[in-house]
Amino acid sequence: MSNQIKVEVASICQVAPxxxxxxxxxxxxxxxxxxxxxxxVVEMPNKKKVYxxxxxxxxxxxxxxxxxxxxxxxxxxxxxxxxxxxxxxxxDQLLISPPSNLFSPLWHAKKHVMLAGGVGVTxxxxxxxxxxxxxxxxxxxxxxxxxQTGAYKHELSEQLGDKxxxxxxxxxxxxxxxxxxxxxxxxxxxxxxxPDSLIQAVEEAAQTLGLPASVIHSEEFxxxxxxxxxxxxxxxxxxxVDVSAEDSLLEALEASDISIPNxxxxxxxxxxxxTVVEGEIDHRDQYLSDEEKAAGNTIMPCVSRAAGERLVxxx
Amino acid sequence: xxxxxxxxxxxxxxxxxxxxxxxxKRFPFPxxxxxxxxxxxxxxxxxxxxxxxxxxxxxxxxxxxxxEMAERKLVLDEMPHxxxxxxxxxxxxxxxxxxxxxxxxxxxSDYFKLTIEGDQWTWENKLLNIHDTFTFGDSxxxxxxxxxxxxxxxxxxxxxxxxxxxxxxLDAGMITCPADWSLAFDAGMSFxxxxxxxxxxxxxxxxxxxxxxxxxMQVGSPIRRLNWTLTVNARMDTSPxxxxxxxxERTSVTPENVGEKVYLRVEMQVMDRMPRSNALMFxxxxxxxSLEDLATNPEWARRMHRTMKTLPAPLIEYKGLSRYHSxxxxxxxxxxxxx
Amino acid sequence: xELESLSVVVSKxxxxxxxxxGPCAYSLFICEQLNTAxxxxxxxxxxxxxxxxxxxxxxxxEGDLAALLANxxxxxxxxxxxxxxxxxxxxxxxKALGVTEEQMEMLPPLSAERSVFCCHCYQVTDQVFTxxxxxxxxxxxxxxxxxFAKAHGAYFGYQVNAEDATDIPASVELS
Ligand code: HEM
Ligand code: FES
Numbered sequence: 168m169s170n171q172i173k174v175e176v177a178s179i180c181q182v183a184p185x186x187x188x189x190x191x192x193x194x195x196x197x198x199x200x201x202x203x204x205x206x207x208v209v210e211m212p213n214k215k216k217v218y219x220x221x222x223x224x225x226x227x228x229x230x231x232x233x234x235x236x237x238x239x240x241x242x243x244x245x246x247x248x249x250x251x252x253x254x255x256x257x258x259d260q261l262l263i264s265p266p267s268n269l270f271s272p273l274w275h276a277k278k279h280v281m282l283a284g285g286v287g288v289t290x291x292x293x294x295x296x297x298x299x300x301x302x303x304x305x306x307x308x309x310x311x312x313x314x315q316t317g318a319y320k321h322e323l324s325e326q327l328g329d330k331x332x333x334x335x336x337x338x339x340x341x342x343x344x345x346x347x348x349x350x351x352x353x354x355x356x357x358x359x360x361x362p363d364s365l366i367q368a369v370e371e372a373a374q375t376l377g378l379p380a381s382v383i384h385s386e387e388f389x390x391x392x393x394x395x396x397x398x399x400x401x402x403x404x405x406x407x408v409d410v411s412a413e414d415s416l417l418e419a420l421e422a423s424d425i426s427i428p429n430x431x432x433x434x435x436x437x438x439x440x441x442t443v444v445e446g447e448i449d450h451r452d453q454y455l456s457d458e459e460k461a462a463g464n465t466i467m468p469c470v471s472r473a474a475g476e477r478l479v480x481x482x
Numbered sequence: 483x484x485x486x487x488x489x490x491x492x493x494x495x496x497x498x499x500x501x502x503x504x505x506x507k508r509f510p511f512p513x514x515x516x517x518x519x520x521x522x523x524x525x526x527x528x529x530x531x532x533x534x535x536x537x538x539x540x541x542x543x544x545x546x547x548x549x550e551m552a553e554r555k556l557v558l559d560e561m562p563h564x565x566x567x568x569x570x571x572x573x574x575x576x577x578x579x580x581x582x583x584x585x586x587x588x589x590x591s592d593y594f595k596l597t598i599e600g601d602q603w604t605w606e607n608k609l610l611n612i613h614d615t616f617t618f619g620d621s622x623x624x625x626x627x628x629x630x631x632x633x634x635x636x637x638x639x640x641x642x643x644x645x646x647x648x649x650x651x652l653d654a655g656m657i658t659c660p661a662d663w664s665l666a667f668d669a670g671m672s673f674x675x676x677x678x679x680x681x682x683x684x685x686x687x688x689x690x691x692x693x694x695x696x697x698x699m700q701v702g703s704p705i706r707r708l709n710w711t712l713t714v715n716a717r718m719d720t721s722p723x724x725x726x727x728x729x730x731e732r733t734s735v736t737p738e739n740v741g742e743k744v745y746l747r748v749e750m751q752v753m754d755r756m757p758r759s760n761a762l763m764f765x766x767x768x769x770x771x772s773l774e775d776l777a778t779n780p781e782w783a784r785r786m787h788r789t790m791k792t793l794p795a796p797l798i799e800y801k802g803l804s805r806y807h808s809x810x811x812x813x814x815x816x817x818x819x820x821x
Numbered sequence: 822x823e824l825e826s827l828s829v830v831v832s833k834x835x836x837x838x839x840x841x842x843g844p845c846a847y848s849l850f851i852c853e854q855l856n857t858a859x860x861x862x863x864x865x866x867x868x869x870x871x872x873x874x875x876x877x878x879x880x881x882x883e884g885d886l887a888a889l890l891a892n893x894x895x896x897x898x899x900x901x902x903x904x905x906x907x908x909x910x911x912x913x914x915x916k917a918l919g920v921t922e923e924q925m926e927m928l929p930p931l932s933a934e935r936s937v938f939c940c941h942c943y944q945v946t947d948q949v950f951t952x953x954x955x956x957x958x959x960x961x962x963x964x965x966x967x968x969f970a971k972a973h974g975a976y977f978g979y980q981v982n983a984e985d986a987t988d989i990p991a992s993v994e995l996s
Contacts, residue, residue, distance in 0.1 A: 170700070170702050170703050199701050199702065199757045200757045200758045201701075201757055201758070202757065202758055202759060202760035205760070228758065229758075264700065265700050265701040265702045265703070266700075266701060266757070267698070267699075267700045267701070267755075268760045269648075269697070269698075271645065271646070271760050273646055273647075274570050275570065381647060384647075430523065430524065430525040431522065431524045431525055431526075431695060431705070432525075432526060433524075433695050433698075434695075435522045435524065435691040435692065435694065435695045436521065436522045436523065436524060436525075436691075437521070437522065453690075453691045453694045453695070454522075454691060
């Protein structure tokens with residue numbers, strides 16, 4: 168994507184046993200201001216595969232000189248965090264996307280209850296300064312394992328006082344989600360960022376108690392799903408087009424001088440549709456119907472990819 | 483070369499509005515095919531058409547700038563409530579002011595100048611003789627609300643949509659030249675609600691797809707789409723509020739005057755994500771061209787004949803063309819050799 | 822602007838008599854007119870705490886709601902019965918107090934009457950059973966559309982004969 172922003176790693180610090188914080192500074196232009204809850208997608212150049220991971224911005228939204236993110240070291244399946252922890256040094260340059268936000272606080276809420284699990288505290292780091300500025304009623308419930316996570320717990324506890332509650336499962340303190348939800352007044356919105364098990368526990372408790380689903384929010388990322396490289400073969404000419412992990416099929420075709428009509432480049436307009444004669448498709452568009460997707464012979468190359476290593480296109 | 487703003491012309495009463503040959507040439511003709519159907523016709527708002535084109539810059543300032551600003555003032559003086567911003571949209575209004583000022587100053591440096599020193603901003607608009615210094619984010623330092631202040635200096639109507647729970651809400655806007663919809667009535671509605679009256683498109687899933695795309699839009703990647711209708715006389719303010727004043731003009735079209743009286747009205751709609759508020763800005767930039775002027779381009783005239791001839795009945799009715807649609811088709815037929 | 826002959830307008834609310842009766846800690850019943858079905862519903866409610874407001878006076882209701890909901894729990898459910906305008910205007914008051922639309926159970930309106938928002942003078946005309954209808958604000962004869970605004974509890978109306986003063990459609994009953 169062309170609208171990426173080049174940043175330099177200005178500092179790195181360990182904020183919990185398995186969590187590192189990176190401060191990213193603008194190189195060319197100032198950075199965009201952002202809204203609380205926003206995230207960026209960090210692109211990590213690597214020999215074999217480019218990792219793209221989404222991280223919440225935890226700096227003050229009004230600071231356009233630098234962004235801060237925190238990365239938890241995950242097991243090998245998420246190679247990006249290992250890369251961030253082991254390869255990235257102060258002074259390195261990285262590419263990031265502009266901020267996007269699918270986890271904005273609802274400012275008309277009467278009260279905000281934030282539930283953070285481990286590194287899931289990060290989006291709330293940008294909520295809190297704004298909640299304080301707006302004099303909003305809020306609470307932060309922070310669940311972590313002190314042997315691994317728990318970043319920023321001291322400063323949060325100090326800053327928030329009786330709005331701050333913590334639960335350390337390495338010390339056997341746990342959060343009773345049902346009790347917590349049942350105490351909340353009308354007009355409360357609940358925000359969750361943490362493991363799926365936490366999200367599920369809150370959703371179930373809410374349902375049992377009779378809280379509306381529309382007051383429960385969990386973090387979503389607009390990050391592109393990672394893609395694997397594959398080969399597209401053009402049936403009429405036999406030409407083989409390599410599609411790298413970073414490029415869309417449409418971009419790869421264009422780079423090989425094969426032009427496909429297109430408009431939105433985002434899987435909604437239907438212009439770029441192509442016929443597939445061979446190969447499994449990983450459908451990622453909003454345009455084709457479920458039946459068309461199941462039939463497996465049409466693809467929207469601006470967003471969709473091969474599910475396997477090869478696709479044959481009828482062009 | 484870009485067309486320079488000319489003297490004020492009118493969009494009401496004596497209707498002195500006219501397009502220069504250059505303005506005709508750069509008109510954003512909306513029909514890519516011989517048949518027109520609703521579709522998710524959205525594309526990245528990137529420059530095309532080269533210097534002077536309506537698509538050259540993020541905002542298009544053209545020869546009608548002074549006329550449109552004068553017309554907007556007439557509308558707002560009479561009906562101040564045509565501009566509204568709910569309380570929670572304050573930050574979005576400042577986002578919008580910043581986006582518009584920075585892009586005007588960058589793309590039209592002969593006309594507009596922005597100087598930023600911390601939160602002290604100085605704005606100069608040489609076309610309207612405006613020169614103000616204010617504190618960014620502090621509405622009390624501006625002569626009007628931020629939305630009204632900047633909105634009255636840029637061609638096009640503006641809406642600011644609040645994004646909540648995967649939907650968009652029409653919570654602020656300045657709508658002085660709508661194609662027949664009322665901000666006062668639609669205020670606060672969701673994407674599907676305010677599109678309620680549009681025929682056909684709901685069933686085809688068009689709004690669902692468009693909404694998914696819009697809610698995922700990122701800062702710095704604006705998109706655009708074109709919409710169109712027909713208007714009798716060069717009237718900018720075809721609002722429901724004033725419909726009782728202009729509705730009768732729809733019966734004034736005759737086979738003799740249709741070419742000069744009926745205008746193709748094109749809206750270049752630009753959507754852009756606002757960084758601080760996460761709101762979506764929606765710009766509706768309206769262009770008007772008489773059929774007579776349009777027909778100076780034979781390709782346009784031929785295409786327009788075909789799109790009008792095959793326009794589905796629900797669209798003819800929804801767009802309010804029933805009384806004179808057939809006269810438009812007959813008039814345009816002379817430019818279509820297939821006829 | 823001939824909207825009325827078009828197919829479904831998406832903003833027109835739909836109501837079902839089926840009431841979803843999930844768990845809740847507090848249930849509030851608000852009605853313009855009390856009927857037996859509604860009082861049965863109130864009696865049958867198993868919530869820990871419940872209240873019933875029977876009033877047509879929106880200003881009074883606003884005061885009552887502020888008091889009743891000040892300490893209400895998040896698991897609150899509200900049941901509404903009345904004319905269409907009534908339930909949506911009370912709905913607006915509830916929304917301002919933190920009740921989501923999901924928490925409001927709106928029963929089918931008591932009559933087919935509509936309230937109509939005049940796009941020319943912004944006045945709302947109530948008790949409209951037939952279209953076109955005379956605007957109480959500016960006296961124009963209004964076409965009544967299916968485009969509904971929750972904030973006004975009313976349908977969009979515009980002068981029916983603005984294009985041709987003599988062209989007035991026959992009166993039809995609204996449903
Ligand atoms: C997000 C900002 C948008 C706003 C504020 C907006 C607003 C409106 C409004 C107020 C109307 C008039 C409805 C009426 O008759 O009362 C309208 C019509 C329409 N809109 Fe949108 N719209 C937006 C985006 C879109 C997008 C992205 C699409 C893409 C498909 C779209 C498609 C349409 C269509 C097809 C019509 C009917 C137009 C005609 O035939 O003249 N709109 N819009
Ligand atoms: S370009 Fe729009 S769906 Fe692919």
